[in-house]
Amino acid sequence: xxxxxxxxxxxxxxxxxxxxxxxxxxxxxxxxxxxxxxxxxxxxxxxxxxxxxxxxxxxxxxxxxxxxxxxxxxxxxxxxxxxxxxxxxxxxxxxxxxxxxxxxxxxxxxxxxxxxxxxxxxxxxxxxxxxxxxxxxxxxxxxxxxxxxxxxxxxxxxxxxxxxxxxxxxxxxxxxxxxxxxxxxxxxxxxxxxxxxxxxxxxxxxxxxxxxxxxxxxxxxxxxxxxxxxxxxxxxxxxxxxxxxxxxxxxxxxxxxxxxxxxxxxxxxxxxxxxxxxxxxxxxxxxxxxxxxxxxxxxxxxxxxxxxxxxxxxxxxxxxxxxxxxxxxxxxxxxxxxxxxxxxxxxxxxxxxxxxxxxxxxxxxxxxxxxxxxxxxxxxxxxxxxxxxxxxxxxxxxxxxxxxxxxxxxxxxxxxxxxxxxxxxxxxxxxxxxxxxxxxxxxxxxxxxxxxxxxxxxxxxxxxxxxxxxxxxxxxxxxxxxxxxxxxxxxxxxxxxxxxxxxxxxxxxxxxxxxxxxxxxxxxxxxxxxxxxxxxxxxxxxxxxxxxxxxxxxxxxxxxxxxxxxxxxxxxxxxxxxxxxxxxxxxxxxxxxxxxxxxxxxxxxxxxxxxxxxx
Ligand code: GLU
Numbered sequence: 001x002x003x004x005x006x007x008x009x010x011x012x013x014x015x016x017x018x019x020x021x022x023x024x025x026x027x028x029x030x031x032x033x034x035x036x037x038x039x040x041x042x043x044x045x046x047x048x049x050x051x052x053x054x055x056x057x058x059x060x061x062x063x064x065x066x067x068x069x070x071x072x073x074x075x076x077x078x079x080x081x082x083x084x085x086x087x088x089x090x091x092x093x094x095x096x097x098x099x100x101x102x103x104x105x106x107x108x109x110x111x112x113x114x115x116x117x118x119x120x121x122x123x124x125x126x127x128x129x130x131x132x133x134x135x136x137x138x139x140x141x142x143x144x145x146x147x148x149x150x151x152x153x154x155x156x157x158x159x160x161x162x163x164x165x166x167x168x169x170x171x172x173x174x175x176x177x178x179x180x181x182x183x184x185x186x187x188x189x190x191x192x193x194x195x196x197x198x199x200x201x202x203x204x205x206x207x208x209x210x211x212x213x214x215x216x217x218x219x220x221x222x223x224x225x226x227x228x229x230x231x232x233x234x235x236x237x238x239x240x241x242x243x244x245x246x247x248x249x250x251x252x253x254x255x256x257x258x259x260x261x262x263x264x265x266x267x268x269x270x271x272x273x274x275x276x277x278x279x280x281x282x283x284x285x286x287x288x289x290x291x292x293x294x295x296x297x298x299x300x301x302x303x304x305x306x307x308x309x310x311x312x313x314x315x316x317x318x319x320x321x322x323x324x325x326x327x328x329x330x331x332x333x334x335x336x337x338x339x340x341x342x343x344x345x346x347x348x349x350x351x352x353x354x355x356x357x358x359x360x361x362x363x364x365x366x367x368x369x370x371x372x373x374x375x376x377x378x379x380x381x382x383x384x385x386x387x388x389x390x391x392x393x394x395x396x397x398x399x400x401x402x403x404x405x406x407x408x409x410x411x412x413x414x415x416x417x418x419x420x421x422x423x424x425x426x427x428x429x430x431x432x433x434x435x436x437x438x439x440x441x442x443x444x445x446x447x448x449x450x451x452x453x454x455x456x457x458x459x460x461x462x463x464x465x466x467x468x469x470x471x472x473x474x475x476x477x478x479x480x481x482x483x484x485x486x487x488x489x490x491x492x493x494x495x496x497x498x499x500x501x502x503x504x505x506x507x508x509x510x511x512x513x514x515x516x517x518x519x520x521x522x523x524x525x526x527x528x529x530x531x532x533x534x535x536x537x538x539x540x541x542x543x544x545x546x547x548x549x550x551x552x553x554x555x556x557x558x559x560x561x562x563x564x565x566x567x568x569x570x571x572x573x574x575x576x577x578x579x580x581x582x583x584x585x586x587x588x589x590x591x592x593x594x595x596x597x598x599x600x601x602x603x604x605x606x607x608x609x610x611x612x613x614x615x
Contacts (some may be wrong), residue, residue, distance in 0.1 A: 013607045039600040040530045043610030047585035048076060050426040051087075051506075053607040054189050054311045054608070055079040056598075058180035059428050060609050062172070069428045070098060071177055072168035073436035074162045074428050077183035078238065081158075082231055083189050084447045085216075085458060087424040087506065090237070090249065091258075092460040093157035094440030095308040096165050097295060097490040099499055100172045101433030106306040107168070110291040111161030111440075112483040113154025113462040116279040117287070119480045121470040123151055123279065123463075139468045140276060146468070148449045150262040150278030152461035154484070158440055159246040160290045167436070168292070175242035182238045185456075188230035191223045193602035198445055199223065208271035211261075212451040212458070234456030254455065261452045261459065295492075298322055298371050301523055304494040308439075309367055313357040314489030315437040315502035316370040321349040322519070323376020324383065330524035336559035337385070342520055343540035343565060344383045346513055347393050350542035351413045352379075353512075355395035358475030358500055359483040366476065369398035381405035388564035392542045409463035413542065422446075423506030425490065427584045429499070429594055435586070437490035437502045439511070489515040499588045501529065510547070510570075514581035515538035522587075529587040530597040536608035537580040538567065549580055582606060 037053050046063035048056045058079040059072035067075070081089035088094070093113040099106050124146060129139035140146050163174055170177070193298055199206070199222035206212040215233065216222070216369065223229050240248045248254060262278040295306040296315025300322040307315025330338050369375050378401045382393065394410040423441035442448075444461040450459045454574070465484035467476045476485040489511050490504040501522060505514040514537055521532035536552035542550040548567040549558075557567050571578035582603035587595040592615065598606025 016324050021193050022402070037605050037607045039598045039606060039608055041596045041608040041610045042589075042593055044431075044593060044612045044615045045611030046072070046428070046430045047555065047586050047596040047608070047609045047610045048426070048428045049082060049586060049596040049598045049606060050076055051424055051582050051584070051598065051603050051606045052080060053082045054083045054184050055426065056607040056609045058184070059426075060611060061180055062177070063257055063430055063611050064201055065363060067172055068170060068432060069430040069434040069436040070165050071172040072430065073426060073428045073438050074170065077158075077162065077438060078178050078427065079184050080424050080426070080440070081457065082181050082185045082234060084424050085231070085234075087422055087442065088158070088440040089442060089457045091156050091447060091457045092440060092442035093154065093462060094161060094438060095312055095314070095486070095488045095490055096161055096366035097223035097306065097308060097437040097492055098165070099167050099435040099492050099494070099502070101133045101321040105449045106114070106295045106494075106495055106589065107165050107167070108293045108295045108308055109161050109580065110293050110308070110311055110483070110500040111157035111164075112158055112311050112458055112486060113476060114284070114288060115154060115463055115466070115480055115482050115484070116281060116284045117480045118279040118281065119478060121478055123478055124466075124468045126528060128459045136265075142236050142464065142468070144205070144273050145276055146462050146464050147274050147444055148208060149276040149461065150265050150280070150448070150450065152463040153262045153278050153280055153448050153459045154462040155280060155284045155288045156460060157288065157290055159241060159249045160288060163246045164292070165292045165436075174245060176392055178238045182235050182242070185231045185238065188228035188466045191227050191229050192604055193225055193573050195229070196222050196225050197564040202446035202449065205273065205446055207280050208267060208273045208275060209450055210266045210268050210411050211453040212449055215267065215456065223404045225350055231456045237455045237457060240397070243614055249412065250285045250288055251282070251416055254283045257455065258452055258459070261450055265450050292544050296367065296371055300326055300519070302495075303500060303523065305491060305519070306494070307489055307491045310357050310365045310485070311483035312486040312488050313353045314487055314512055314515070316357060316367055317349045317353045317487075318372040318489050318516050318519070320352060320376055320379065321345040321516050323371070323373050324348060324380045325520065326373070327377055327380040328383075329522060331526070335525070336556060336563070338520070338525060339538070339556055339560060340388065340563045341383060341385070341567070342517060343538065343546055344389060345380075346516060346540045347389065347398070347542040348382055350512075351393050351395040352398070354413050356398060358474060358477070358485050362479050363475040368397040370403070374403040378406065383390075386563065391544050393583050395466070423488070423511070425504040425506055425582075425584050427502050427504065427586045427596070429502070429588070430588050433499065434491055435499050435502045437504050437506045439488040439506070441488065441506070491515055491519070493519070500566075501585060501587050503583060503585035505581035510539040510580045513541065514583055518583060518585065529585050529595055533583050533597045534600050539570075539580055549579070550578055557609070579603065
């Protein structure tokens with residue numbers, strides 16, 4: 001048993017005793033999970049970084065027993081489904097990127113949710129608004145109608161992703177990989193401040209469903225900090241998958257119950273939330289397939305940067321911004337100038353993301369052009385070294401570019417950003433040199449708010465990532481069977497063919513900017529990987545203002561004002577946190593050492609661990 005795990009088990013036992021003996025801890029007492037977390041760990045034999053010590057311990061346990069990075073990544077992800085159930089779980093989807101040391105190749109799995117076959121183009125139009133005067137109707141409000149609904153639930157891809165990752169790269173079966181998570185779900189974990197706060201942030205939504213309030217609001221309140229939270233229903237669901245494989249999720253009774261929960265959400269009698277019903281059927285679940293895909297690829301300062309190709313916009317958008325910035329001396333300029341270039345490159349890449357990226361099974365996505373160095377060079381012409389462009393900036397022309405500056409820019413793009421701060425990310429490396437980088441989500445924190453009754457997990461609201469109103473020219477329009485465009489950006493960077501840095505982040509469309517900023521911090525700006533992760537963040541997503549963490553505004557606001565950037569503090573209506581992302585990373589040091597880096601404070605602080613401290 002790893003040391004960390006022993007300490008956690010000891011804490012768990014002590015707290016369980018105090019709870020059962022009635023001496024409940026005061027919510028004001030120290031956050032138990034935070035005292036057992038290290039944000040940085042350096043060592044050998046394998047490493048992991050996640051947002052949660054239980055999940056990191058699960059990965060380390062698998063690595064110590066001889067499992068590889070794919071096995072450990074699935075074990076950690078399944079454990080995050082227990083301890084971070086509002087960010088990720090089997091009711092959602094994600095993207096898995098893997099460096100296979102034996103072949104030297106990076107491969108990816110697209111486990112994104114799909115729209116049901118019966119989803120109409122006007123699924124997000126409120127039927128109550130269709131009148132003779134307004135025959136096209138008006139869209140549902142994003143909040144509360146769309147986010148807390150059956151209509152936004154996509155067919156989950158996460159169970160199939162785990163199965164495929166193990167089949168393609170792992171050594172364990174799904175049953176073995178789920179064991180640590182089943183243990184945590186059964187014995188329980190210590191509720192920390194983040195878990196309680198996320199529950200409170202979702203209270204109104206969770207109260208809307210009988211199944212959800214029963215599980216996450218026992219006695220009508222969010223679980224107290226320091227209490228033990230057990231999820232026996234999820235343990236039973238995981239056991240079912242362990243015994244019968246994912247057929248028991250994509251078929252049989254569970255599939256029927258998922259479809260039922262979407263079509264007839266288990267609403268409480270008292271809720272005032274409208275909760276539009278959805279279209280997902282058992283046949284949609286039976287038809288779901290993950291996709292093996294080639295990664296996106298760009299080179300930056302001689303490094304090979306591999307990411308997630310569409311249906312995520314992560315790989316092309318991070319890649320295009322790097323191609324733009326590769327034309328500037330980012331290491332040589334003062335910090336404010338470097339940040340200005342970062343913000344401008346990001347806005348340009350987001351303009352192209354908006355115009356061109358959607359599910360490639362439905363729209364022709366110019367992935368090669370978007371990641372072409374020459375296209376990046378041409379887009380770099382739009383960066384004025386001293387003045388911020390008026391946003392939104394126009395997209396580039398992927399059909400005709402030669403690296404020379406175009407005579408006139410196209411019309412500005414329409415920009416709209418409704419993505420929220422949620423999701424989770426993990427990074428794992430093993431002693432053979434394999435690396436797993438995995439971002440998974442149920443969309444916003446708390447997903448649709450709908451727990452499948454008796455099954456212990458929340459369903460996603462991922463389909464809110466589609467454009468709300470159908471427009472045939474929009475690459476991210478709703479279509480049946482389609483994957484909504486994502487921002488998830490799990491990234492693996494190789495140096496001379498060997499892993500150098502693997503990283504990823506949660507945070508809606510700020511995932512892209514967080515990953516980009518961390519790469520620049522590490523590669524160009526002289527920061528170590530832990531510093532690159534910890535540094536305050538800002539996100540320019542082709543909108544008039546730059547969204548920035550308060551610490552970033554304090555540190556750089558005055559220096560960036562002369563360039564014409566207006567910084568506004570991050571944070572949204574759904575969460576109490578004003579943070580951007582909660583990233584994880586592993587750097588591969590010379591001599592075989594591994595440097596795992598997690599967040600020191602965002603989302604309550606993450607957990608970095610290694611298999612052994614010395615070689
Ligand atoms: N739905 C988002 C995406 O795929 C992830 C959820 C979030 O982080 O807000 O990009």
